[in-house]
Amino acid sequence: MIGICRLCEKEKELKKSHLLPSFIFKWKKEQGTGFFRSSQNPNKRVQDGLKLYQLCADCEQRFGLWEKQFSEKLFKPFHDNSGTHVKYSEWLLKFTVSISWRNLIYHKLKNGLSILSETQRDLAEEALLKWKSFLMNQTKHIGTFEQHIFPVDIIKSYQGRGSLSPYLNRYFVGSVDFDLLRTKKTCFLYSKLNKLIVIGIIQQPSKDYLEGTLIEYPTGKFKPRPIGIPEQFFHYFNKRANQCAQHLSLLSDKQWEAISKSYEKDIDRLKNSDMFFATGVDVSISGQNAFHVLKSEKEKDKK
């Protein structure tokens, strides 16, 4: 398809570009727990994640170089060992800006950012321009449209307010997700690359909204450290985990059979997987509900 490339704005042959990078889906397949389904039609297995027409081959390649560095230097080492220390250079901010930029483009195409306030819509347009210039190497600064990264992992117990989603730990270790979030004074892109969360700020209520998570430029260090994130994140993770379980509950019996067959084929690897461990913790925290949450509303009514 010929069109205007969303990044360089030249008229060229456009590629179907991944909303989230394909290495994640490849990696998940290698882990043996790699199924990702679109929320629109959960029965359709979306092996490679969502795709959109948007970039020319040159810009795809530009993204590809940063993705490769992120995948090899941070994503894989971190998922092998969450205590890993990584010294990063320009590639981390470039990669995360490219993720937030794509996420925002997706939401803009989907609903014209109608969920945002007028101020936030203006800021979002400004962020798109800033991020684009940064990705095109026309500027070294992204201003207030910062990128943050932090890990999530299995929660074995919880004493806070409210209850845990019976699917929370499986959501943490096994899901790829993206969203545009807002409250009255806050607006950001949320991209969950398995156990790493990338936040692209559009509007934040204060400078210390997120602590210990800012991606520095041109160099910095990613390592285990104390981080401060607002409690609302926790409620959001819970909500998202429940939604994820709801989507899975819409799968047909045939689909469940296919999934359990693919697990059985590789039972040894499954036994050592994060997903297996997370299922155990969900069960120890939520009991029967850990499985009940995956049943459709219709099935639940039958009981």
Ligand SMILES: [Zn+2]
């Ligand atoms: Zn281009």
